[in-house]
Every structure is written in structure tokens, then in C-alpha cells.
Amino acid sequence: MKFLIAIKNTKEESKNILGIGCKIAEGFSADLTICYIGKQSKALIEGDVNLARKTLAEWNIYHPGLEVLEWAFNILKEKGFAQNSDFDVDNLVEEKGRIRMVLPETTNYQIGLVLREGDLLSELNKEVKYGDFNIVIMGSPHRKRITNKISQFIDTSIFFVKNFNPNWNYKILLCVDDSRATKRAVIFSTRISKQFDAEITSLTVSKTSFFGKGYRNAHAWAERYLKRIGIPFNSKLLSGNPVEVFVNEAGEDHIIIMGKAKGNEILKFILGSKPIHTAQRANCPVLLVN
Amino acid sequence: MKFANELTRNILFWVQEKRWLLIIVILGALMYHLPYPDGISHAGYRTLILSMIVISLIITEPVPLPAVALLIAVLEVAFHIAPATEVAKTYMNDSVFFIMGSLMMAVAIVNQGLDTRLALGIIQLTGNKVKHIVLGFTCISALLSSFVGEHTVVALMLPVGLSLVRNCRKNKPIPNLTALILFSIAYGSTVGSIGTPSGGARNAIMLEYWRAITDGGVTLTYFQWIIMAYPMVIIGMLSTTFLLQLAFKPELNSMDTAIRRLKIHVAHKGKFTGNELLTILIFAIVFFCWIFLNERYGLGIIAIGGAFLYMATGLVEWKQVSRDTNWGVILLFAGAISLGVQMKNTGTALWIGESLINQFSPFMEQFSVIPYLLNIFLTTLLSNIMSSSGTVAILGPITLSMGGDPAYMGMTTAISSAFGYFSAIAAPACMIIYSSGLVKMTDFLKAGWRMAIMSTITLLLIYKFYWPLIIGFTNFK
Numbered sequence: 001m002k003f004l005i006a007i008k009n010t011k012e013e014s015k016n017i018l019g020i021g022c023k024i025a026e027g028f029s030a031d032l033t034i035c036y037i038g039k040q041s042k043a044l045i046e047g048d049v050n051l052a053r054k055t056l057a058e059w060n061i062y063h064p065g066l067e068v069l070e071w072a073f074n075i076l077k078e079k080g081f082a083q084n085s086d087f088d089v090d091n092l093v094e095e096k097g098r099i100r101m102v103l104p105e106t107t108n109y110q111i112g113l114v115l116r117e118g119d120l121l122s123e124l125n126k127e128v129k130y131g132d133f134n135i136v137i138m139g140s141p142h143r144k145r146i147t148n149k150i151s152q153f154i155d156t157s158i159f160f161v162k163n164f165n166p167n168w169n170y171k172i173l174l175c176v177d178d179s180r181a182t183k184r185a186v187i188f189s190t191r192i193s194k195q196f197d198a199e200i201t202s203l204t205v206s207k208t209s210f211f212g213k214g215y216r217n218a219h220a221w222a223e224r225y226l227k228r229i230g231i232p233f234n235s236k237l238l239s240g241n242p243v244e245v246f247v248n249e250a251g252e253d254h255i256i257i258m259g260k261a262k263g264n265e266i267l268k269f270i271l272g273s274k275p276i277h278t279a280q281r282a283n284c285p286v287l288l289v290n
Numbered sequence: 291m292k293f294a295n296e297l298t299r300n301i302l303f304w305v306q307e308k309r310w311l312l313i314i315v316i317l318g319a320l321m322y323h324l325p326y327p328d329g330i331s332h333a334g335y336r337t338l339i340l341s342m343i344v345i346s347l348i349i350t351e352p353v354p355l356p357a358v359a360l361l362i363a364v365l366e367v368a369f370h371i372a373p374a375t376e377v378a379k380t381y382m383n384d385s386v387f388f389i390m391g392s393l394m395m396a397v398a399i400v401n402q403g404l405d406t407r408l409a410l411g412i413i414q415l416t417g418n419k420v421k422h423i424v425l426g427f428t429c430i431s432a433l434l435s436s437f438v439g440e441h442t443v444v445a446l447m448l449p450v451g452l453s454l455v456r457n458c459r460k461n462k463p464i465p466n467l468t469a470l471i472l473f474s475i476a477y478g479s480t481v482g483s484i485g486t487p488s489g490g491a492r493n494a495i496m497l498e499y500w501r502a503i504t505d506g507g508v509t510l511t512y513f514q515w516i517i518m519a520y521p522m523v524i525i526g527m528l529s530t531t532f533l534l535q536l537a538f539k540p541e542l543n544s545m546d547t548a549i550r551r552l553k554i555h556v557a558h559k560g561k562f563t564g565n566e567l568l569t570i571l572i573f574a575i576v577f578f579c580w581i582f583l584n585e586r587y588g589l590g591i592i593a594i595g596g597a598f599l600y601m602a603t604g605l606v607e608w609k610q611v612s613r614d615t616n617w618g619v620i621l622l623f624a625g626a627i628s629l630g631v632q633m634k635n636t637g638t639a640l641w642i643g644e645s646l647i648n649q650f651s652p653f654m655e656q657f658s659v660i661p662y663l664l665n666i667f668l669t670t671l672l673s674n675i676m677s678s679s680g681t682v683a684i685l686g687p688i689t690l691s692m693g694g695d696p697a698y699m700g701m702t703t704a705i706s707s708a709f710g711y712f713s714a715i716a717a718p719a720c721m722i723i724y725s726s727g728l729v730k731m732t733d734f735l736k737a738g739w740r741m742a743i744m745s746t747i748t749l750l751l752i753y754k755f756y757w758p759l760i761i762g763f764t765n766f767k
Contacts, residue, residue: 009727041721043355044348044677047616048441048718051396052448054614055405056722059449059555061456064726122307153303265298269306 001030002131006037006124006138010071013139016164018072020285021137022079024159027195030134032081033112034072035127036065040117062089065115069101073113082111096130098123121149128156135159135287144280151260151276151288152268157188158260159287160279163252170285172200173254174233175246175278176222178214181259185289186222189257190229192287196255200226200233203249205242243277256286310350318343329644334636336369337629341638344629345684348622349676356618359625371632380628384590385498389491390620391593395576396442397614398600402569406556409450413552418544420467425531427451427474432482432527436520437577440483440490444475444719451475453555455728458548466538467545469733472726473534476719477711477741480678481526484705487515487589488580491623492682494589496704498627499686503634504696512580512589517760518701522752529744537737565605572599619679626683633687643691654693661694662753666706666746673710678717681707698753709745711738 005021007014018034025032041049053063066089073087082103091102101113112131116123120141128136133156140162141147151158174189176182186202193200204211204219211219219237226233238245250256261273268276279286305312318339326335340362347358366377408430416426427447435443455468483489487497493515500508510518576596580589587595600606633639646668650660669689673681682703689703690696710716712734714724723729 039725041718041725042677042715043351044619044622044680045715045718045721047393047614047619048444049721050616051400051441051614052445052718052722055400055445056449056452058403059405059453061449061452119307125303149306153299153306155299262295265295265302269302 001028001134002033003028003030004033004035004127004131004133004136005072006035006136007068007072008036008038008139010068013161014068014072015075016166017137017139017161018075019079019166020161020164021159022076022081023195024135024137024192027191031110031112032076033114033127033131033133034069034076035114035116035124036068036072037116037118037120037123038063038065040119057089063099063115065117066092069113069115073111076111085111087113096126098127098130121146121153124150125154128154137161140279140286147280148269148272148276151273151279152265155290157184157288157290158279159285161285163283164285168253170196170198171254172196172198173246173250173256174200174202174222175242175256175258176202176204176215176218177242177259177274178212178218179259180262181289182218183221183259185257185259185287186225188287188289190226190231192255192257193231198255200231201249201254202226202233202235203238203246204236205238205240205245207239207241209239211237242274243281246274246278247281247283250282250284252283254284256282256284258286258288260288260290308352310346311352314343314346314350314352330641331637333369333371334638334641337371337632337636337638338642340365340369340371341629341633341684344626345676348680348684354618355622359618359621362625362629366628366632371636377628380502380631381624383498383502383627384588385494385627386620386624387588387590388487388494388497388593389590389623390615391590391595391597392439392488392491392494393441393615393620394597394611395573395593395600396439396445397611398597398606399438399442399569399573400445401606401610402566403559404566404569405446405449406559407562407566408446409453409552410556410559412450413549418546418549420470420540420543420545421531421535423454423545424470424474424535427471428478428481428531428534429527431475431478432485432523432530435479435482436485436489436523438573439488440479441718443479443482444717444722447475447479448472448719448722450552452726452728453552454545454548457551458542458545462541464541467540467542468728469737470534470538470540472723472729473538473733473737474531476717476723477530477534477737478527479719480708480710480717481530481745482523483678484519484526484708485516485523486519486580487512488577488593490708491619491679492707493704495623495627495679495682496686496700497589499630499690500696500700502627502631503639503687503690504700508697508700509585510697512584518757519705521756522705522748525748526745529748530741533740533744534737537740538733568603569600569605572596572603572605575599623679623683626680630683630687634691639687639691642688643693646688647693658694659750659754661692661699662702662750665689665692665694665699665702666709666749669703669706670709670742670746673707673716674713675715677715678707678710698757701757702749702753705749706745709742711741711745 003025070087085103099115135157137159140160172189172193202222258275261275275288321339366372367374412426416422431447451471487493579592689699714720
């Protein structure tokens with residue numbers, strides 16, 4: 001599998017994103033690419049900025065994105081990834097509108113470092129298409145609209161790392177419904193549960209007290225699967241507004257895992273969807289499985 | 291079903307990516323079919339639509355800038371604003387040569403490693419005291435950018451400033467000292483760039499507008515520009531030093547360790563090399579030609595002559611020049627100048643200028659300064675949104691038609707386009723220091739409002755008292 005971790009600075013939040021990303025990647029034995037997406041200069045001054053960056057590089061003052069990537073790379077090394085390779089700016093290559101560092105001697109998992117400049121959504125989309133990633137791990141955007149767009153347009157699973165505290169023992173809230181992505185969400189949750197040694201709560205929510213056949217079947221299938229894998233879990237069937245119930249049940253100490261909605265794309269763009277609203281409103285990490 | 295959903299999602303993604311382009315096209319098409327207002331010709335109204343399309347495309351950037359330049363040519367012909375041969379002619383002129391030559395020379399100069407020499411010179415001049423270093427950085431950035439251009443100075447000076455800041459970082463954070471050092475370079479080079487026509491592309495664009503747009507054609511030599519603008523540079527660099535120290539109280543008074551480390555970094559350079567001397571010599575030749583021969587040969591021809599010398603002497607290779615020169619910007623300025631000429635020819639610039647000024651007609655008799663104030667306000671506003679050079683290219687024809695003396699109005703536009711103190715996008719130095727994460731957006735506002743007030747007052751005083759005093763000497767009109 002191939003995971004993409006998007007970070008924007010060297011702050012504690014980014015460190016947490018890297019931490020959780022590495023841990024999950026280990027669970028899946030996945031290749032890991034760290035991507036920095038920086039702000040692009042206005043096109044009118046871009047040439048001047050690039051000229052200045054060239055002289056700055058001669059003074060060993062590199063693009064701020066490279067400094068973030070170096071910081072991230074060192075953290076990966078601490079965690080046991082890419083132990084035999086070094087961060088070397090001479091190994092940068094420019095390809096397909098991005099800058100990539102060639103890390104020839106990575107062992108265990110393949111590690112990639114990528115620098116991009118431009119609009120977050122657009123660049124993330126290009127990187128995911130180019131690298132064919134299975135999961136994108138990133139911080140939760142401040143603007144809800146961006147969360148909506150990322151969830152809808154990035155055609156892969158998205159893990160929004162929100163309010164993550166590495167010292168807490170997280171549990172997993174597995175949101176089960178009749179959508180096609182639910183089965184993959186269940187499978188993902190078992191792998192992540194093993195990695196975090198976390199208990200799973202399988203939760204199905206109906207707007208009314210009546211649970212349709214699709215919901216009941218999905219809930220039963222999830223229970224059977226979790227039992228078969230042998231992971232400790234409890235399951236709940238609750239009524240109410242699904243998004244509110246998910247957010248309240250999760251609180252701050254759960255990782256929410258749910259399938260991406262496959263409804264009408266135009267309606268999703270305008271009104272959002274259950275997973276999108278959950279990602280926007282939850283106070284904990286949320287994984288939307290594609 | 292899956293295919294349809296995927297197709298819809300791709301279309302939606304494209305729509306949201308290109309939303310500005312779609313909005314601009316729809317609004318442009320709507321305006322095209324609306325009845326045109328009184329006082330403007332049919333071609334003038336179409337030029338107005340084209341101008342609005344171009345401004346919106348430059349600000350929102352839904353398509354690459356060179357594509358905007360191409361669109362200008364296509365729509366000028368398609369809208370029957372001018373025939374194809376005339377459009378082609380307006381795309382190439384001495385100012386475009388000048389911008390091209392300056393950018394190519396910048397690549398050559400920057401590649402010689404003169405930044406380390408500069409660092410050594412500054413250190414020897416300023417010593418270790420922070421206030422002397424700030425004064426030195428501001429003045430040297432301003433003086434150099436007057437002649438070699440803002441973009442070259444930024445490339446030469448920023449490494450020195452950033453290196454000092456990094457070497458200075460101790461256990462306790464030094465945000466004010468960092469901002470002080472970095473802004474002294476950024477604002478210093480901006481303030482200085484108005485000093486001569488070679489300070490920035492915008493000055494060359496204004497020279498072209500004076501020649502092509504004003505009735506009778508205002509001409510100004512390189513030296514006359516210096517006489518008109520340099521007092522603004524001198525006052526600007528001194529007050530910048532003072533205002534920056536007022537806005538950012540430094541945490542340290544001296545930078546001993548940082549200076550020592552910088553000296554170690556640049557010590558290995560040894561004596562001046564032949565290439566470095568030749569680089570300076572060629573620029574000196576170009577500079578003297580600009581002063582003494584510009585009326586005969588034009589600033590642009592001299593600039594590309596300089597670029598030729600740098601390549602002919604092997605100081606820079608064509609490959610490097612070709613890679614590091616922003617050809618798209620040259621093409622865009624060519625297109626913008628062409629549009630500016632058509633705005634004048636079709637009466638659009640006059641119509642917009644008069645419409646703006648008419649809003650203030652009751653006060654015009656008492657306050658002759660109103661067109662200048664409005665000029666400064668519009669130019670400053672746009673340069674903070676769009677960058678300084680683009681602002682002159684777009685606003686120049688309008689401000690020259692807003693009443694007031696075209697020579698003074700043009701100079702006011704060129705000078706106030708350097709007042710982009712509030713945002714990171716106005717100048718390359720501002721963008722780099724902002725993206726480095728060492729200064730915050732609020733720092734731009736903290737220093738910017740002081741700088742904007744000081745610059746506006748200085749400019750108005752110069753307009754009111756200095757320019758009338760020297761107008762006979764400069765033979766401006």
C-alpha cells in the first residue's frame with residue numbers, strides 16, 4: 001500500500017500527524033511519502049523569487065518546504081524508517097511540476113519526500129493521481145468548505161488528524177451503514193485497531209427507531225468480521241441524527257473510521273454528506289475510507 | 291452509474307478549479323451584450339471589457355500569465371479594437387526590450403557570487419550594532435536597487451540578511467530583530483526601486499506610456515528621472531530605517547556572534563576575481579550608456595546590449611539566461627502595454643479617468659491634489675493585490691487620463707506602485723521573507739501602515755514643492 005502524509009510546518013500538530021501516520025503505515029507495511037504543499041508566489045514575481053532562492057541555496061538557506069521535509073525525514077529516521085539514507089539536497093529532482101528527493105537506500109518501506117507549491121486541493125489531487133496513493137493523512141483544514149472539497153475530490157481514503165494527542169489511548173469508533181465503502185472501513189479498522197491496541201465500537205445509526213434491512217445486514221456483517229478476526233469490540237444500534245451521534249459518541253478519545261459516501265456528486269458538492277459533516281464537526285481524528 | 295459519478299466529480303472539480311475563469315468569461319460575455327454607456331465609443335467599451343477581463347485574470351490567476359498576454363492580442367483583434375498589424379506593432383517596443391534586457395542582466399549579475407562581496411562590504415561598513423546594520427541594509431538595498439533593479443538586489447541581499455538572522459538565533463526567540471533585518475532589505479529595495487528607470491519594470495512601462503499615450507508625448511531621460519525621483523528615495527530610506535526600528539524593537543543591541551559567523555562564511559572568497567570585475571565593469575558601461583546615450587539609442591537597446599556583453603564575454607551562458615529569465619512576464623508586460631495603447635486610442639482610459647474624477651468634481655477647484663491622492667490610493671491598493679509592476683501596466687493609462695499634469699501623474703503612479711507594504715505578494719523580497727515563516731502577516735501591517743503614511747506624505751510634499759521647483763531644469767514637458 002502507499003500512504004501520503006501532507007504536512008505544512010514543523011509544529012507539534014505536524015509532529016502528531018507524522019506520528020500517527022507512521023504508526024498506521026507500519027500496520028499496513030505501506031510505503032510512505034511525505035508531501036509539503038507551500039504557498040505559490042504570484043506569477044508576476046515568481047521569476048524574481050526563484051532567482052533569489054537560487055542564491056539563498058548557495059548560502060545553504062533552502063526553500064522553507066525543504067526544511068519542513070528535512071525535519072520530517074529526521075522524525076521518520078527516529079522512528080526506524082529510512083535508516084540507511086540521508087537527506088541530501090543534491091538529490092533533488094524536478095519532475096511533473098513538483099520537486100522530489102531521491103532516497104536510494106531506504107529499506108523496509110519505500111520513503112518519498114515531495115515538495116509542491118500551489119493550491120492545496122489541486123496539488124494534493126495531482127500528487128494522489130501521480131503516486132496512486134491508498135490513504136492521504138493530513139491535518140484537519142480550518143475551513144469546513146476545504147474539508148468538503150478534499151473529501152469529495154481526492155479520490156482515495158482520507159485521514160484527517162484532528163486534536164490528536166499521542167499520550168492518549170484511543171479507541172476506534174467504526175461507523176457502519178449500508179454504503180459500499182463500509183466493508184473496507186471495517187477491514188481498515190481491524191488493522192488500525194491492532195496497531196493502536198484499541199478496542200472497536202461498531203456503531204450503526206438510523207434516523208428513526210426502525211433499522212432497514214441494509215443497515216441490519218451491514219451491522220451483522222461487521223460483527224461477524226470483527227469476531228472472526230478476534231478483535232475486542234462492542235456494537236451499538238442507535239437512533240438519531242447520524243452525524244450528531246457519531247460526533248458525540250466519539251468525543252475526543254476515539255478515531256472515527258467510516259466509509260466515504262457514494263451519493264450524487266452534485267448534491268454532495270452543495271450539501272455535503274454524512275462522512276463529510278462528521279469530518280467537519282468531530283473533535284478527534286477521522287478516517288474516511290474510499 | 292460509477293462512470294457517470296466519476297465524470298460528474300471530474301467536471302465539478304474542473305469547475306471549482308477554473309471557477310474564476312468561468313465567472314470572468316460569463317461576466318465578460320454579459321457585458322459584451324449589454325448596451326454600452328454614454329460617452330464611450332463601441333471600440334472603447336470593448337476595450338473596457340478586455341481591460342476588466344485582463345485585470346481579473348491577473349489577480350485570480352486561473353490561467354498562466356503568458357496565456358493572458360496571448361489573449362490580449364487575440365481579443366484586441368477579435369473585438370475589432372485594432373487590426374492585427376497594429377496589435378503586433380504595439381507588442382514590441384523599447385520598454386519591452388528594457389524589461390527583457392534587465393531581467394537577463396540580473397541573471398548574469400546574480401550568478402557571479404557578488405553577494406558574498408556585498409556581505410563583506412556591509413559588515414565592514416556597519417559594524418556589529420543592530421541600528422547601524424539596519425541603516426546599512428536599508429540604504430545599500432535602496433541605492434543598489436535604484437540602479438540594478440529590485441529583483442537583482444533581493445537575490446544578492448536576502449542571503450546576507452537571512453544568514454545573519456539564523457546565526458543570531460539563540461535560546462530565546464528574536465522575532466523583532468528578525469523582522470527588523472528582513473524588512474530593512476525588503477522595504478529598502480522597494481523604496482530604492484523608484485529611483486531610476488532601471489529600478490523596476492514598472493518604471494520602464496511608465497516611460498513607454500508617457501511616450502505613446504500622452505498628447506504630444508512626454509519624454510524623460512534616465513538622468514531626469516533620477517532628479518525627479520531620488521529625493522523620494524533618500525527620504526524613504528532614512529525614514530524606513532527609523533520607522534522599522536519604531537515598529538520592531540530589537541531584542542539585542544549588537545550581533546557580535548552572527549557577524550563573526552558571517553565573516554567566517556565569506557572569508558574564503560579572497561581577492562576580486564576577473565569575472566567579478568568584468569561583471570561590474572559591464573554594468574558600469576551599461577549604466578553610463580543609460581545616462582548619456584539613452585536619447586540616441588533608447589534604454590531598452592542599451593539593456594539588451596548589456597545582456598549581449600554578459601553572454602559574449604562568457605560570464606553567463608545562454609542556457610542559464612534562458613532558464614532563469616521569466617519570459618512569461620516579459621510577454622505579459624508586452625500585452626499590457628499594447629492594451630494600454632489601445633485604451634488611449636479608443637478613449638477608454640479617458641472615459642474611466644473622467645468617470646473616477648467626476649465623483650470628486652465639487653471639491654476639485656478647492657483641492658487640486660485630489661487626482662494625485664486618488665492616484666496614490668488606487669495604485670497602492672492594486673499593488674498590494676497584484677504586485678507593483680502589474681499595477682503600473684494596468685493603471686498607467688487610466689491615471690494619465692485622470693486630469694492633473696500627465697508627467698506628475700505618471701511619476702506619482704510609478705512611485706506609489708512601490709507602496710505595496712501591506713502584503714507579501716507585492717514584491718519578491720516580501721514573498722520570500724513571508725514564506726520563510728520568519729515574519730508573520732501581521733508584521734506587514736505593523737510596519738506597513740507607518741510606511742504607507744510616511745511615503746504618501748513625502749510624495750505629496752515632493753509633488754507640491756520639489757517638482758515645480760525643478761521642472762525648468764528637467765525640461766520635463
